[in-house]
Amino acid sequence: MKVPTTIGHSRARRTLVSFRMGRAIGRVGVALVLAAGAAAMTAAMASVAVAQSSRTRIVMLGTGTPIPDPERSGPAVAVVVDSVAYLFDAGAGVVRRAAAASRNGVPGLNAPALGRLFLTHLHSDHTLGLADVLFTPWIQGREAPLELYGPPGTRRMVHGLLDAWDEDIHERIASSGGPSAEGYRANVHEIVPGVVYKDARVTVKAFAMPHSAWKYAYGYRIETPDRTIVISGDGRPNDDVAAQCHGCDVLIHEVYSDAGFARVPAARQAYHAQAHTSAARLAAIATAARPGLLVLYHQLYFGASDEQLLAEVRAGFAGRVVSARDLQEF
Numbered sequence: 200m201k202v203p204t205t206i207g208h209s210r211a212r213r214t215l216v217s218f219r220m221g222r223a224i225g226r227v228g229v230a231l232v233l234a235a236g237a238a239a240m241t242a243a244m245a246s247v248a249v250a251q252s253s254r255t256r257i258v259m260l261g262t263g264t265p266i267p268d269p270e271r272s273g274p275a276v277a278v279v280v281d282s283v284a285y286l287f288d289a290g291a292g293v294v295r296r297a298a299a300a301s302r303n304g305v306p307g308l309n310a311p312a313l314g315r316l317f318l319t320h321l322h323s324d325h326t327l328g329l330a331d332v333l334f335t336p337w338i339q340g341r342e343a344p345l346e347l348y349g350p351p352g353t354r355r356m357v358h359g360l361l362d363a364w365d366e367d368i369h370e371r372i373a374s375s376g377g378p379s380a381e382g383y384r385a386n387v388h389e390i391v392p393g394v395v396y397k398d399a400r401v402t403v404k405a406f407a408m409p410h411s412a413w414k415y416a417y418g419y420r421i422e423t424p425d426r427t428i429v430i431s432g433d434g435r436p437n438d439d440v441a442a443q444c445h446g447c448d449v450l451i452h453e454v455y456s457d458a459g460f461a462r463v464p465a466a467r468q469a470y471h472a473q474a475h476t477s478a479a480r481l482a483a484i485a486t487a488a489r490p491g492l493l494v495l496y497h498q499l500y501f502g503a504s505d506e507q508l509l510a511e512v513r514a515g516f517a518g519r520v521v522s523a524r525d526l527q528e529f
């Protein structure tokens with residue numbers, strides 16, 4: 200771990216896996232029993248369960264990619280432990296999706312409470328919401344700086360954002376009843392692989408992901424009192440994911456459709472093959488990783504359907520798998 204730099208304004212066990220649709224009211228979950236080879240997700244909604252006991256809730260705030268799909272915000276995952284939220288990535292729309300989850304009854308996701316953010320890498324689809332996480336919670340009442348963890352380059356990005364919104368920051372602080380003079384700041388922790396964060400509730404470990412030409416791209420392993428979660432971030436197939444998961448409760452992994460990929464022009468195939476993970480390769484990784492639940496996110500369909508993508512994964516992975524949508528909870 201490194202000593203953080205505060206950047207401010209100085210001139211600058213589950214046999215049933217329950218999940219909840221974002222618009223559902225209350226805490227009634229739909230239990231999925233996803234047997235291998237199940238025809239479709241809806242067919243697997245076998246029973247209803249109430250997920251009251253877990254101290255850890257995972258909310259898919261955004262499952263999207265650079266494609267501006269109105270149904271999918273940019274990538275962002277919230278792990279909420281005992282009402283404290285830990286955000287992983289900040290895609291476009293992150294604070295509004297968090298507000299939607301908060302409205303649906305998930306604690307810790309109201310704007311002023313968003314105080315901890317971990318970035319997997321600095322691609323724009325994962326960081327377009329960073330300004331949102333810096334400024335919106337502050338305007339809504341956050342008084343402490345954002346605790347921000349990310350790869351080298353994160354500090355420069357925050358400097359640039361604070362510079363870009365400099366006039367706004369001045370105006371808001373100067374105006375009567377303006378927000379706190381601290382809450383827009385960030386304590387930036389530029390991290391390397393290893394344990395990067397630990398408190399009484401969670402331990403967060405970063406591991407390297409090979410992703411296109413990025414020098415620094417990370418996945419995260421999150422240990423809470425009752426669950427272990429691994430988030431891939433973006434990356435091409437990486438055997439270390441299986442070691443990081445090693446029977447974890449939930450593996451959240453990016454993926455692209457093999458059938459869709461076959462229709463992509465060769466030049467784009469070359470890029471995606473060294474940037475992302477195919478469904479077939481993910482199936483092999485998940486088989487080795489043995490997660491209690493595999494959650495697909497950052498799905499690149501390339502024209503394939505969700506059912507096709509799930510079928511491609513299930514062809515090589517016998518465990519439970521869900522193709523996530525925004526605001527689903529696990």
Ligand SMILES: [Zn+2]
Nearest residue numbers: 264322324433
């Ligand atoms: Zn991405």
Ligand SMILES: [Zn+2]
Nearest residue numbers: 320322410433
């Ligand atoms: Zn990326």
